[in-house]
Amino acid sequence: MKITAVHVDTLELEYEEPFVIASSALAAGPCDLVRVETDEGLVGYGEACPAYEFTGDTLWTVQDVIGEYLGPSVVGKDPFDVEAIVRCWERELFTVGNQAAQAGLEMALWDLQGKALGRPLSDLVGGRTRDGLTEVIAWGWDEPEELAAKTRTARELGISVFKIKVGDAPERDEQRVAAVRDAAGPVARITVDANQGWWDAKTAVAAIKRLEPYGIEFAEQPVRMDDLAAARFVRERVDVPIALDESVRGPREALAAVSAGACDMIVVKLMKTGGILNALKVNAIAEAAGVTVMIGNMGESSLGLAAHFQLNVALANAVHGDADLPSRPAGLKRDIGVGLRSERRDGVSVVVVPDAPGLGITVDQDAVDAQRVSRRW
Numbered sequence: 001m002k003i004t005a006v007h008v009d010t011l012e013l014e015y016e017e018p019f020v021i022a023s024s025a026l027a028a029g030p031c032d033l034v035r036v037e038t039d040e041g042l043v044g045y046g047e048a049c050p051a052y053e054f055t056g057d058t059l060w061t062v063q064d065v066i067g068e069y070l071g072p073s074v075v076g077k078d079p080f081d082v083e084a085i086v087r088c089w090e091r092e093l094f095t096v097g098n099q100a101a102q103a104g105l106e107m108a109l110w111d112l113q114g115k116a117l118g119r120p121l122s123d124l125v126g127g128r129t130r131d132g133l134t135e136v137i138a139w140g141w142d143e144p145e146e147l148a149a150k151t152r153t154a155r156e157l158g159i160s161v162f163k164i165k166v167g168d169a170p171e172r173d174e175q176r177v178a179a180v181r182d183a184a185g186p187v188a189r190i191t192v193d194a195n196q197g198w199w200d201a202k203t204a205v206a207a208i209k210r211l212e213p214y215g216i217e218f219a220e221q222p223v224r225m226d227d228l229a230a231a232r233f234v235r236e237r238v239d240v241p242i243a244l245d246e247s248v249r250g251p252r253e254a255l256a257a258v259s260a261g262a263c264d265m266i267v268v269k270l271m272k273t274g275g276i277l278n279a280l281k282v283n284a285i286a287e288a289a290g291v292t293v294m295i296g297n298m299g300e301s302s303l304g305l306a307a308h309f310q311l312n313v314a315l316a317n318a319v320h321g322d323a324d325l326p327s328r329p330a331g332l333k334r335d336i337g338v339g340l341r342s343e344r345r346d347g348v349s350v351v352v353v354p355d356a357p358g359l360g361i362t363v364d365q366d367a368v369d370a371q372r373v374s375r376r377w
C-alpha cells in the first residue's frame with residue numbers, strides 16, 4: 001500500500017461553554033483534520049489539536065508544516081513503515097517542535113494500518129488489557145456554585161471522576177474543589193490540574209496542602225514546565241502523587257523527569273509526543289522507572305480522543321486516563337466523529353472503546369464542512 005495524497009482541513013469546533021484554565025481560555029477547539037489517501041483506496045484520518053502553550057503549534061502552523069514538510073515526506077511510502085517515517089522526520093527533515101502536526105499525520109497512518117488489517121488500533125499496540133475506561137469530566141475555572149450544579153448533573157449521568165482545573169489563587173482553588181467534592185459525594189474520585197499556574201514550588205506545596213483534605217487523588221503540573229527541581233521539591237513535601245504534563249513532551253523529557261525523581265506519573269498526550277510511536281517510548285521509560293502514565297488529551301473530537309482511548313486500553317501502565325466524551329455537558333456543540341459511546345456499569349459511566357478497524361471512528365463530513373475556517377491574518 002502506498003500513500004498517494006495528504007490533505008489538511010482547518011476547523012474550529014465550538015464548545016457549549018468557554019473552557020478556562022491557568023494557561024488559556026478557549027471558546028472553540030482548534031482542529032486540523034488530516035486525511036491520507038492510498039493507492040488501494042483506503043483513507044486514513046488523524047486529528048491535530050494544537051495547544052500553543054504546550055508545543056507552540058497553532059491551527060495554521062499544523063497546516064503549513066504538514067503541507068510543506070511532513071505530508072510530502074510520506075507520499076509514496078507505506079503507512080506500515082511508521083518507524084522509518086518518524087525517523088525521517090527527526091533525522092532527515094530535522095523537525096523541531098511541531099509535535100501536533102506530527103501527531104495528526106502519524107495518527108492517520110495507524111488508522112490506515114488498522115483499516116488494512118481489519119483490527120482496532122489497540123490491537124496494533126499490544127492488545128487490550130482493560131475493558132472500557134471510567135468516564136472522566138474536566139471542569140475549568142467556573143464559579144464554585146456553577147461547578148457544583150454541573151457536577152450534580154454529571155453525577156446523574158453516572159460520571160464518577162472529576163478533573164478540576166486549579167492553579168488560580170489557592171483560596172479560589174479550594175472553593176472550587178470543595179464545591180465539587182460536596183456536590184459529587186464522598187465516593188467520587190477527584191483529581192486536580194494546575195497547568196503550571198502555581199508556578200513556584202512553595203506556592204504549590206501550600207496550595208496542594210489546602211486541597212488534600214478534600215480527597216484529591218493526585219495533583220498535575222503544579223509548577224512551571226521547565227523546573228524539574230521544583231516539581232521534585234513539591235513531590236517530596238506533599239502526600240498526594242505528582243503528575244507531570246507540560247514538563248514531559250517526548251521520550252527525552254520523560255527520561256529527564258524520571259531521572260530527576262520529579263513525578264509519580266507522566267501525562268501522555270499524542271499532541272505532545274508527536275504521535276503514538278513516541279507515546280509508546282514515553283510509556284516504556286516511565287514503566288521502567290516505576291512511574292505510571294495517564295493518557296490525557298487536548299480536548300480533541302471523537303477522532304483524536306479515540307486514538308488516546310485505544311492506547312489507554314492497551315497499555316497496562318496507563319492506570320489513569322482522561323476518558324472524557326465530547327458529547328458531555330460543556331463539550332463540543334458538534335462532534336466531527338461518530339463511534340464513541342458510554343454505558344453504565346454498576347452505576348458508573350464507562351467509555352466503550354470502539355473495536356472497528358483503525359481508530360474505530362467514522363468522520364461526519366457535514367460536521368467538518370460546517371466548521372471549516374479560513375485564515376484570519
Ligand SMILES: [Mg+2]
Nearest residue numbers: 193220221245
Ligand atoms: Mg494537564
